[in-house]
Amino acid sequence: MKSQTSSNFYTGLAGLVGCWFTLLSAPANAEILLSNAPLGVSTSAKPMTMITAGKDHKLFYEAYNDSSDIDGDGTLDVRFKPGITYYGLFDSKVCYTYSATDKLFSPTASANDGKCSSQWSGNWLNYITTSRIDALRKVLYGGYREVDSTTQTILRRAYIPQDAHSWAKEYTSEAVDGYNITDYTPLSQPDNGKRHFLGNLTNTAGKNCATLSDCSNLAPWLSVVTNSSKRVWQWASKERPVLDGTHGGSRTDYTVRAEVCTSTFHDGCKQYGNNYKPVGLLHDYGENDSMLFGLLTGSYNKNMSGGVLRKVVSSFSSEVNTTTGLFTADNTIVKSFDNLRIRDFNNGNTDNAYRGGWVTTRSMKQGEFVDWGNPIAEMMYESLRYFAGKAEATSAYDTSGSYDEHIGLTAAAWDNPYNTTTSAAKAPWCAKPNMLVVSDINPSFDSDQLPGSYSEFGSFTGDVTDLDVKTLADTITSNESDITGNRFIGQSGTTFDGAPTAKNVTSLGTIRGLSPEEPTKQGSYYSASVAYFGKTNDLNPAQNKQSVDSFYVALASPLPRVQIKISDTKVVTLVPFAKSVDGLSISNTKGQFQPTDQIVDFYVETIANSGAADSNASINDGRYYAKFIINYEDVEQGADHDMDAIVEYEVTLQADGKVKVKLTPTYQAGGIKQNMGYIVSGTTKDGVYLVVQDEDADRPYYLNTPPGLDPGACD
Numbered sequence: 044m045k046s047q048t049s050s051n052f053y054t055g056l057a058g059l060v061g062c063w064f065t066l067l068s069a070p071a072n073a074e075i076l077l078s079n080a081p082l083g084v085s086t087s088a089k090p091m092t093m094i095t096a097g098k099d100h101k102l103f104y105e106a107y108n109d110s111s112d113i114d115g116d117g118t119l120d121v122r123f124k125p126g127i128t129y130y131g132l133f134d135s136k137v138c139y140t141y142s143a144t145d146k147l148f149s150p151t152a153s154a155n156d157g158k159c160s161s162q163w164s165g166n167w168l169n170y171i172t173t174s175r176i177d178a179l180r181k182v183l184y185g186g187y188r189e190v191d192s193t194t195q196t197i198l199r200r201a202y203i204p205q206d207a208h209s210w211a212k213e214y215t216s217e218a219v220d221g222y223n224i225t226d227y228t229p230l231s232q233p234d235n236g237k238r239h240f241l242g243n244l245t246n247t248a249g250k251n252c253a254t255l256s257d258c259s260n261l262a263p264w265l266s267v268v269t270n271s272s273k274r275v276w277q278w279a280s281k282e283r284p285v286l287d288g289t290h291g292g293s294r295t296d297y298t299v300r301a302e303v304c305t306s307t308f309h310d311g312c313k314q315y316g317n318n319y320k321p322v323g324l325l326h327d328y329g330e331n332d333s334m335l336f337g338l339l340t341g342s343y344n345k346n347m348s349g350g351v352l353r354k355v356v357s358s359f360s361s362e363v364n365t366t367t368g369l370f371t372a373d374n375t376i377v378k379s380f381d382n383l384r385i386r387d388f389n390n391g392n393t394d395n396a397y398r399g400g401w402v403t404t405r406s407m408k409q410g411e412f413v414d415w416g417n418p419i420a421e422m423m424y425e426s427l428r429y430f431a432g433k434a435e436a437t438s439a440y441d442t443s444g445s446y447d448e449h450i451g452l453t454a455a456a457w458d459n460p461y462n463t464t465t466s467a468a469k470a471p472w473c474a475k476p477n478m479l480v481v482s483d484i485n486p487s488f489d490s491d492q493l494p495g496s497y498s499e500f501g502s503f504t505g506d507v508t509d510l511d512v513k514t515l516a517d518t519i520t521s522n523e524s525d526i527t528g529n530r531f532i533g534q535s536g537t538t539f540d541g542a543p544t545a546k547n548v549t550s551l552g553t554i555r556g557l558s559p560e561e562p563t564k565q566g567s568y569y570s571a572s573v574a575y576f577g578k579t580n581d582l583n584p585a586q587n588k589q590s591v592d593s594f595y596v597a598l599a600s601p602l603p604r605v606q607i608k609i610s611d612t613k614v615v616t617l618v619p620f621a622k623s624v625d626g627l628s629i630s631n632t633k634g635q636f637q638p639t640d641q642i643v644d645f646y647v648e649t650i651a652n653s654g655a656a657d658s659n660a661s662i663n664d665g666r667y668y669a670k671f672i673i674n675y676e677d678v679e680q681g682a683d684h685d686m687d688a689i690v691e692y693e694v695t696l697q698a699d700g701k702v703k704v705k706l707t708p709t710y711q712a713g714g715i716k717q718n719m720g721y722i723v724s725g726t727t728k729d730g731v732y733l734v735v736q737d738e739d740a741d742r743p744y745y746l747n748t749p750p751g752l753d754p755g756a757c758d
Contacts, residue, residue, distance in 0.1 A: 088474040091335045091356045091460055093426045094183075094376070097482040098341040098383050099417040101598065103203055105210040105243065106131070106173040110603045110645055117654035121647040122212075122220050123170045125157050125227075130178055131169030132186050132198040132301045137308050138162040139301070146262065146298035147197065150308040157227075164227035171212060171241050172265055172299050174201045175598055179481065180380055185321030187381050189300060191369050193318055200263040200299035204247045204388040206395065206684040207643035207676060209286050211242035211266075211279035233270055240268035240275050240290060243299070248284035252389040255449055259384055263299045268292040280644040280674040280686045282712040283395040315368030325376065329359025335468050337460075338376045339426050342440070343386055344447050346416035347409045347488040349425050349440025351447065352455045353379045356429075357467035375453070382451040385414050387681070397681035403627045403715065405636050406563055407680050413446050415680040418489035419482045420512070420569035423593065424505070427573060430476040430591050431507055431582040432459035439492050439503070461583050478577065478593045480570070484600050490555040490567035497553050499537055500565070509580065515572035516552030526551060531722065533562030541636055542622065542746055543722060544731055544755075559618050559722045560600055562639055563679065603645045605694055607667045607702055608653065615702050615725040617694060619645075622733065623677045624744045625716035633745040633758070640717060643684065644674035652696075667696035677715040687713030688737040692721070702726070711737035718744050730754025 107113070107129060109121040120127065128135045138159030139148040154164060177200055180187050190197035203209050215238050217223045224230050224239065233239050245261050252258035268278070271292030278290045288294075304312035304319035312319040313326065328334045337356035342349070354375040362374035370377055390398040399412045407415065425437055434457045443454045460468040460476070468474070491501025495511030520526045527548055533539065533556015535546040543558030551568040577591035605617040621640035624631040631637065648670040651662040662668050670693045677687040693705040704721065711717070720733040732748040747757045 088471050089332060089335050089468075090475040090477060091337070091430075091468055091470055092477045092479050093337045093339055093356060093429060095350065095419075095422050095426045095478050095480045096338070096340045096380075097417045097419055097422070097486075098343070099483055099487075100208065100385060100414040101417075101483045102176040102179070102383065103174055103201060103208045103385055106175050106178050107170050108210070108645065109212070109647055111599070116656045118656035119647070119650055119653065121650060123167060123222060123227075125166075125222050127170075129166050129169035129173070130181065131173035132177060132181065132200060132299070132303070133165035133168045133172075134303070134308060134310060135166035135169060136310065137165045139165055139168065141297055147300045147302055148297075149302040150305060153308075159227055160225065161229050163229065167227040168265075168301075172200055172243055174203060174243075176201045176380075176383060179596075180323075181321075182323050183380065184323040184325045184377050186303075186323075188321075188370065193367050193369070195302065196304050196320060198301045198303055198321065200243070202245050202259045202261075202263065202384050203243055204252075204258070204385050205244045205284050205286060206388060207280075207285065207641075207674075207686075208385060208684070209242065209244035209279070210644075211240050211275050211286060213275035214239040214241070230267070230269065237270040237272055237292070238275070240266075240271055240278055240292070242266040242268070242279060242286045244286045246296075247389055248287060248395055249393050250389060251391065251393050253391045255386070258389065262296075265297040265299050266294055267297065268294045276644060276646050276672055276674065276689065280646075280672075280689065282687075283683045283685045285685055313368065315364075316366060318368050320368035325359050326363065330363055330365065332358050332360060335359075335470070335474075336376060337429070338379055339422060339429070340379060340383070340452070341417065341422060342442050342447055343413040343450065343452070344442040344445045345409060345440060346413050347407075347418060348421060348492055349418060349437055350422035351440065351442060351452070352425070352429060352436065352457060353452065354455050355458050355467045356460045356470075375455075379452055384450060386446055386450055387413050388684075394683075395685075396683040399681040401627055401678055401682045402680070403623065403629050403636075403638055403678060406565070410446075412681040415487075417483055417485065417487045417566070418492075419480065419486040420489035420567060420573055421492055422489075423478060423480060423570055423573040423577075424493055424507070424510075426478050427510075427577050427582060427591060428507060429457065430460065430478075430577075430589065432461060433457070433506060434459050437505075459583070461589065472587060472589070476582075476589060476591045478574075478591055479596070480593060481596045482598065484597045485557050485560050486566040486570060487557075487561055487564035488566070489569060490565045493569055493573070495572075496569070499534075499553070500555060500567070507576075507582070510573075510576050512569040512572035512576075513550075513552035515575050516568060517550045519568075519571055519575060520550045520552070530554075531558040531724070532556060533558055533564075540633065542639070542731060543620070544746075545729070559620050561679075563636070603642070603671070603673075605669055605671075605692075606653075607669075607694065607696055609696070609700055609702075609725075613725065615723065617702075617704065618722045619673045619690075619692065619719075620722045620731065620733075621675045621688070621690075621717050621719035622744070622746060623715045624718050625742060626714050629715065631742070631744050637744075638677065638679045638715075640687075640719070641676040641679060641684075642673055643676045643686070644672075646672040646674075648672065663695055664698070666698070667694070669694040672709075673719075675717060675719060677713045677717055687711065687715065688717045688719060690719050690735060704732075706735045708735050708737055713737070716740065716742055718742065718747060720748065728753050 189199035494505030
């Protein structure tokens with residue numbers, strides 16, 4: 044629904060297992076040929092890797108949102124598909140039973156051709172319960188261990204506040220969903236005309252979370268509602284609080300805690316003496332010091348500026364007791380990832396909203412909404428500085444205490460990894476430095492605090508010799524053939540209108556505000572500049588050349604993209620889009636700030652004839668057809684992060700090759716006025732179409748597109 048877990052994310056994770064650094068240019072569904080060991084492992088000097096990780100709130104959306112082609116067959120996988128192996132806390136090949144007393148799922152039998160009659164399928168549970176951060180923790184070090192002893196290991200799902208970060212799915216029947224739920228769960232089929240709901244949340248409604256443990260220690264729930272006469276969005280996408288008692292059925296709450304690596308079921312676990320423990324890439328290549336690892340993450344204190352070094356490049360073996368497999372007290376990388384979370388929901392309040400409230404007339408400010416902000420290019424710059432031996436943090440990024448301290452994040456004392464006497468790495472001159480960047484695909488607020496930033500974006504003096512991000516972006520532009528020209532972007536040069544309209548682009552160095560998702564959030568392409576500089580320059584002169592290779596695990600956009608194949612050579616792309624244009628002091632005048640609405644839920648009712656796998660001649664005469672529901676939040680960050688307006692989209696490919704798009708507003712519950720529509724490309728009339736409103740009112744706006752008019756007609 045919210046966090047598009049496209050196959051490029053999970054292909055990236057899988058590829059890292061076999062060969063850390065081969066995935067930079069791999070397309071989303073490419074076949075990955077894995078070597079037997081990561082590049083550099085066979086060299087005499089241990090390669091160094093700085094994990095450079097964003098901490099933006101999008102990490103806490105669901106992993107499988109039913110708007111992705113996970114298995115690469117050309118068709119969106121909009122429901123649980125038994126033929127797909129889903130990644131998560133549970134063993135996909137094992138059946139589990141649930142103890143209400145222990146609040147625990149425990150493995151009890153091997154699945155029979157994937158099925159677990161009268162028990163819980165691990166594969167189904169992974170599909171239903173996994174968040175993005177759960178998958179990331181799992182691949183790096185085996186998952187968040189709530190219990191880590193010599194006799195038991197229990198993994199725990201992430202803290203998901205009771206707002207739009209939580210999610211729910213519905214099950215109707217084998218005919219609708221393509222599988223029989225009794226084959227994968229102890230649940231019976233829904234009664235005729237009824238549905239089961241499967242919701243994921245932490246029960247934070249009405250609770251003051253100023254003391255972090257008061258909320259983050261609450262049970263991570265899988266709430267199962269049986270035989271509801273409602274649709275799932277009436278429960279999961281409603282005005283606050285979501286996933287409450289208005290489900291219309293019978294509800295049972297299960298705690299998402301998984302017992303793993305038992306003496307009987309330990310596939311994929313590592314044996315330490317008599318113990319089995321879940322492990323990940325850090326174990327595989329860090330326990331034996333094949334690689335040295337450090338960590339730099341985004342900050343909650345300075346959420347719009349750079350990042351903070353959490354651990355210098357050093358041995359991961361210090362984080363694991365090699366005799367028992369337990370994590371040690373010195374597990375900085377593991378603990379830092381475990382501590383990442385949503386912080387400001389109900390922080391000092393009980394009204395199911397964020398501490399910063401509603402900001403409607405400007406962009407957010409530093410420290411205002413600490414869970415939002417992904418300045419990834421600036422974080423990469425800080426990682427370059429570390430390998431360059433700068434030995435201290437950038438003052439504009441440096442921070443400690445406050446919110447970072449609240450959630451258990453600490454700042455490390457810097458060293459120069461190539462100092463063979465005083466550094467933790469004691470790396471010789473030939474040790475290869477690498478940067479592994481883990482981030483949502485959309486950076487934000489990373490255009491102003493970098494050396495050489497375009498003057499319209501900001502002014503910043505760095506200390507890495509010759510690094511000029513705009514000049515490097517100009518160079519990249521000159522070597523690529525499809526960058527310049529009219530492009531959808533928030534700002535190009537001095538042209539800025541707060542919307543993802545088409546603007547003339549002359550260089551990657553003078554654009555920001557990635558479209559259509561975040562046109563006002565100042566996300567840039569400077570991460571490419573930083574990576575290019577690191578690859579082509581000697582950062583830490585010693586003997587020969589110390590250049591940094593950058594590699595990425597990119598979490599795809601949570602924004603749904605509808606792609607309509609017109610022919611073998613022509614595809615039309617449609618992206619839902621909305622703006623808030625009135626209420627809470629918002630001016631609808633062009634040039635003033637109007638919030639771009641967040642899409643917080645996406646529900647597919649029907650997609651047919653998008654490819655061979657969903658071809659159906661009885662629907663739209665065998666031509667493309669889609670019907671889906673979009674839930675819009677009326678501000679760009681914080682607030683109550685729930686449902687403010689719901690629109691039904693119906694997309695039909697007509698016999699004459701034209702695409703018909705019909706929008707029907709179905710519900711609204713916000714005090715801010717919203718104009719809603721879509722952005723279309725690949726047609727003769729590309730542009731922004733705002734075609735419906737949440738209320739029947741006279742509401743002029745320059746991006747409106749009344750019937751019979753082209754985009755821009757109201758400008």
